[in-house]
Amino acid sequence: MNRKNSILGRISLMILVLSLTFVGYSQVNISGTILDNITKEPLVGAYVVPVNGKGGAISDTEGKFTLNVIPQVKQLKVTFVGYTSQTIDISNKTTFEILLVSEDKLDEVLVIAYGTQKKSDKTGAVTQVTSKELNKGRITDPIQGMQGKAAGVNISKQGGDPNGGFSVNIRGAASITGGTGPLYVVDGVVGIDPTTLNPDDIESFNILKDAASTSLYGTQGSNGVIIITTRGGAFGRTSSDQIKVEYNNFISFDKVANRLDFLTGDQLRQYASDVNSQNFSDNGANTDWMDEIYRTGISQQHTLSFSKADENTSYRASISANNLMGVINGSSRDRYIARLNISQKALNDKLTLTARLSGTFQKSNFVQYGGGSSPDNVIYQAMRRSPTDPVYNADGTYYESDRSFQYNNPVALIEQTQNEQDAKKLLGNFDASYKITDNLTAQINTAYTRDDNQSFYAQQASAFSNTTNGIAARSYNNKNYKYTSEVLNYNNTFNEKHNLNLIGGHSWQSVSYDGFRAEARNIDPFYEDVQSNNLQAYSQIEWGYVSSYRSIEEGLASVFSRAIYDFDKKYYLTASLRRDKSTKYGDDIEWGTFWAVSSAWNIAKEKFMENVSLVSELKLRVGYGLTGNADIPNGIDRVLYRPTGLAQNAETGELEVVWNNNQGNISNPNLAWEEVNELNVGLDFGLLKNRITGSLEIYQKTTKGLVMEVAVPVPPNIAPKKYENAGEIQNNGFELTLNAVVLDNKNLTWKSTVALSSNTQETVTLGNLETNQLGIKKLYVSGRGLVGGDNYTQVILPGHEIGSFFLPVYVGLSGDGKFLFETASGGVTRDVTKAQRQFVGSAQPDLIIGWSNYFKLFKGFDASFSLRGIFGHQIFNVTKMVFSNPADAPTLNVLESAISGEAASITSDPTISTYYLEDGDFIKLDNISFGYNIPFKPESSIKNLRVFVNSNNLWMWTKYTGLDPELNFSGTEFGRDQYDVYPRTTSLTIGLNASF
Template sequence: MHIITKTKTILFLAFGILLSFSGFSQRTITGKVVDASSNEDIIGAAVNVPGTTIGTITDIDGNFSLNIGSDVQAIQISYTGYTQQTIPIGIDNFYTIRLKPGEVLEEVLVIGYGTIKKSDKTGAVASVSSNELNSGRLSDPIEALQGKAAGVTISKQGGDPNSGFAVNIRSAASFTSGTGPLFVVDGVAGVDPTTISPSDIESYNVLKDASSTAIYGSRGANGVIIITTKNAAKKAGDNLSIDFSSQLSVDNVARRYDLLSAQQVRDFAASSGRTFIDNGANTDWQDVIYRTGLTQDHNLSVMNATENSSFRASISHMDIQGVIKNSSKIRDIGRLNYSQKAFGDFLTINTRLSGTIERNNYVNYGGGSSPTNVIYQALRRSPTDPVYNEDGTYYETDRSFQYYNPLAIIEQIENNRDAKRLLGNIGLDANFHKNLKGFLNLAYIRNDEESLYFEPKGAASNLTDGYGRRAYNNYSNKLIEGTLTYTNTFAEKHNFSLMGGYSWQKDFFDGFSVSGRNATSDYIGADNLGTFLDLQTDRPFGYKREDLLISFFSRALYDYKGKYFASLSVRRDGSSKFGDNYSWGTFPSASLGWNIAAEDFMSSQNLFDQLKLRLSYGLAGNQNIPSDAEKILFGPGGVAINPETGKEVINYIVSGGTNPNPNLRWETNAEANIGIDFGLWRSKLQGSIELYQRRTYDLVYPFQVPVPPNKQRTTIGNAGEIKNEGIELSLNYFAINTQNFDWKTLLTFSTNRQKTISLGSDEFPLGEIPTLYVSGRGLVGGINNAQVIRPGLAIGTFVMPEYAGLSNDGKFLFYTASGGVTRDVTKAERRIVGSAQPDFQLGWSNFFNLGNNLDMSITLRGIFGYDVLNVTRMIFSNPADMPTLNVLQEGLEEYDRGLSSNPTLNSYYLEDASFVRLDNVSLGYTLPFDSKYLKSIRFYATGTNLFLWTKYTGIDPEIAFGGSEFGRDQYDVYPRTRTISFGINAKF
């Protein structure tokens, strides 16, 4: 109710402002836009008032007419392929504007430890600006990038606001060391992107190939995403600018499980002759645990810029009430970006400070058939059971083992986390000479988290007399980084840049947790574990560790007359995570570029105004392993009696479970990339094509070793290799430019093929790795892993019994190695039956200017040619469970066709999960104002996940791609939502 009240207040204020500034005076200016060199008319050039949406398009003769306010001091003219111009407005009413070619070529890309012009790039780098990002309700800022960059897969299974997105660049390339990219925020590596408000982001720059990521050494193997936050624009002058936005979003479950109704259960019991207890209710248990989710998102920023200083301060508040009851996420973020020149232009001080406070309320929906999995309990619970007893208490009954009321689980269990995060960094830019610049970056990160879990003694799902747990986890990071950059041009043809740097970064981790049973007070709960009679002496746990990374790095850039380009980089990393024999590693890269369009033989053609060939090769590493992976650990093993003193002592035992390995080293990517950048028809069509091959070797894996001679049965070591190769295509097409209609479309395409080249070595022999284990009620068969990693196969390959039909008595039949069939799953041949790796992915974004201050954007995204194992259908379409437990509608169909087998892992439940999703549709109207105080108000509506086209029978085909196992839909997925958002954005 408080959300609706706040929203009404905001809307009333907005309309009050609107009425107070509704009257203003105007004037009309006209003009002509021409090519500066040829004097030809430019058709479709955009003419706008800066900072507003007041604008028009030049006609077929290059002419324009624009109504502007009396206080407008400048207009801005832009056209694809030309340098944007800002023209001051005086008393004249007619203006001739001459545009010069070059806008596209001057676009700047942010790369590791510097920036380059887009025309100078030699590696695979994708840039996405803030006006191209997804809009609407964003629970995570990385969601804004989804579908916008070729080769970047951003996925999430379900719609839990408290879970993050899996991000993969050019597919997974590791078994155990993590496959997510390195995030760099305003020059600080390792920052959690969820600590940034989406409204504070200026751009994403994605470094995809090893020649681009090698400058980050042992952390660049999985790609790098550089996030740049917004600063005050210089055009703001001495005037303070304020930007306020407010958004209300309504979430509903997009697709529900198609379960039997109470009447269908009764009809089945009557027709089949099976007996069951009918408790007389007609309960939809999905209605019981779901709700309409509401999200409010408010952002306020204040900025100003002068010749010597600038600042931008912002605060944001987001409150997401999830569609499963009692799930929520509340996040507050404050940020300050401040820049100040000192000693003339010699020194620029850039200060950035941000703080995040987040509160997460979780519901239990994982753990397979866990007694506290609310989705599992809701799916199996009979619709003839009521929710409450007559006295208002929760209705419980013993229809089956661990059969509990899901609403009671939601409302009785307390599960939350409080997180506080701080990021501060100071950057000093010094101009020692016109050719020599220095940069010093000092940063500090602090993350503190406290979590609490409590099951009261009266909870039916609690098999003990109450259980509680408290945990504290703290993390801090210190960074000292410096670079020197020398640039010069020789003979007006040779452009040269040399950068050298040093980095020192230290991570600190510490925390502890305590749990107890037999709670004496449900009111106090886990707030005071001293109220538990059984404070588990074997469960207190604490840890403290630190990691150190020291690096030396350098990069040289060269180009000749803007035609021929070369780049060389090298980084030397020393990490405390690895064995004594391999604590240091070197990661070099090299790349070349040829601007074909600048050659004399291209001067006579009119098709290409951009054409560039790029070649690159580099090495990058992956050090994403635990700090103590190469050490043997000791820890408390309980209380023992000292035989000499008779007193109690702590017995220490080997607790790490692994043997020390002084030869442990990082995984390494060796990647070759060929790229072509092009622009056609005055850059009306722009794009790039990338072809790459990446080989990841020295894979880190916990290998089984004999005891003796080893102390433990596991040693973390290096062996094995994976190959990824693929093609990426990005197109940016300015389809239509007219006075009343503008259409810009972006298309991304990527395909990747993966193969495991080898597993194991002479030191660590390994034939295959079974993965993706499934479990569930009634599941039969002794081998329940659905996937296998072995040489010749990609990660995510399904290897399992292949379905061959039903026997006459309704039992599953499977193919054998000899080509026959068997009903005994343990005798079936495990065959390659599918893959969770997609064949290709598409993203299609469209931006429209509809005239009359209306704008619209549409984004579609598709992933094609991959399979998902529908374990939910496997477990919940078992006719044997009816009518005692509920099932999916497929349960009736399976009964009709005579299925009598219990759930069995086989290819019958493997489904094509290809899909196309209408990710985002946004429609906005901007109302401009001719006022000293108010510039504009934009009203908008956005729909997210509006339509889904798929043959997959589960609630959603999208899975979280990444890691060494993915492709399972196992009744533990928070439902994905369909979201409608309404908002306003006011500029003052």
């Protein structure tokens, strides 16, 4: 019996073990289909691997797979060559449709005017910069992220003012009077300010550079178009009910990158002794005034977002806080942005509704700089102030001197001046798309934005060394913008090879402004605690005034259409047409017509290319089109009057409003927009199975009918000027972009992009203004010792570039230290008025290069850096001209170089000439970043955590001796390194990116 029980016990134990083993190895069947997210074509040979499990599967010819996994496996990883890998949650489902996103640049989806297009189908000059390709680290402005990333797009910022913006120029300036910056389109809404966006909310930039791409924007497209798409949940990408949470932050420390060497107090005393100065006032201090106004700037940004998407609903909500403390005391910016993007599909996926809401709230504190030698220019005062002056008196009050009414204590200017602005920008955008048939879709997009700005300014009397009582002012400015567009989109394929896309639509937009200002001056006493916050508290004022305005509403109505055809993805033809009516132009101008046509030949698909293994992609593009420029001041086509007071009517004896010409110009009912004609030839290529890809663009862009200010006689005219269409300028250039996967193995991936561009510009004609042999004088320079009306450095003249320097040529010094200049006859004169001005260079660069690199290193490390160079241009060094006159010392401060070498022997006053003209070439390390991705187990709530360290403007090479060779290239007045700009900064940043 015992033996029998023993045998039964052993059998029971074996059955129990086998049962547990069976349970442990019971499996769940998972199946699905893997498709391209755009074309919905099946991906054959994709790998499906269980996370923390064994085995795997490969998709078949229909993209389908089947896989058995143990219950402990909760996730699958799907990979396919050339596509971004994807990890899906299998906790609640067993059947999936998995959409993979292509990494192949030639298969990207471009956002173009009123639609989208595969990159391999483009016929125009369009460049895309995705969020993954943007500069990393301390990015506080969306435009900063794409600096150096796109050929032909020059992005610059002069100085590090936290309240300053970036200048963007695409393919050279296309206007003289009008604006030269691009049009911004955000989520299909034209005219949105990109600074209202958080850089972390951006999905991509699509840059439209030629007329064939921008013609559907009519009078707004002449300077290029930048289309920004914001992030939102992508339908069908999320396979679980979990909400994706992302948190990004950084903290940054900023220092002044370059400081000029001014004399110290001891050096100034020694110089006064050396020259036996009789008017030197030594006040016993050794003050470094730049140290007194500079500080270490501390900046930080935090972004928190929530997103979710399934087959029918997607949303993303984010909130960000960005706090910038400038390197000059008193300068700062606090910006808070909230955004919600939500989309819903309905009616069996025929209807898609999208709502976008955002609010940007900003508080800025300014310090006064610019304006040359003005008494409230903080930077100029710090440079000029004698270092022997103390900051404070013995009793703690600010030290002031009677040296000159123009030279004030810069510390007092900062601390006793209130200069603030509160800005609020709200956006509501609604987009509805309805699929009428399988081939026809209707879409409406409407938006409203409201900008409110309140400014506060107050300054105490003691901020100045001269006798000026206090000032207090408040102002309010408002902008209302409305936009709507309706588009029909038809898309079909005939006989499997003929592909046709047609769109037709209408758009309308309007903008209006209004504002109010109240100011009190000569306030005595001044209440420091009140400042400008309660003007009525100042009962004792000498005088004050109140002003208000409401602008004429600017409107633009448009109709447009476009046809895109291709045969078998080999031969492409695109044609577009737009008609615009704008309120900015003359009453006799009805509608403007803008059009473009472009074509492409995909050479790589021809049979004769089948055996050319080196070339994987080769496509030739040609386009020509006409766009316009409506970015000119509103109302210049007419006479505007404003009330200037009351006067008694001589006949009736009653008081009547007196009206005066507000702008000083006469009307021109025939004033029209500037027209820009552009020819573009492009070549897209891929080599070594697209290991190397790129594009070459060659273009000619001609602007006709420039809006110019023309002098007219008075009388018979009621004003001395009018605006008319006269003149022509032409831009010619090329752009080259190269993308290369330099290394790609298990331990190291290196991707590199070079963007190179060159643009030459010529003024063809100035119309009636050519009677003035000196053309249009530009870029006047001001400073101590500069008087008279000939202090200009550039002219706009037919046959020359905008930005051409036209200067007396410096040939040396006379024995008594006077400047010598070349005359028209080849002789020499010390009288600059008798010197021959000559064209001696240009502020326009010959070559702009951007080089971006990304490294994926071993064990989760990554690195990136971006270099940028600008070559072949000159800069007029105003800083050297103003602060290198030894005659100013020892009363005022000067550069160390002013009292040594050749400069010490100069006895002439500063004089406009080539003596101050220098080469402006530079190479700058814009951005360098190192990161580490901390690994976590798949079941962890932390899906990704990357920590990084970053530096902006860490290094620069240049032979230029001024403050900063990087200048803004917008408008028509550039090429001058003014001494009173906000200093350039170098930053060190640490931060993290996390997702849950």
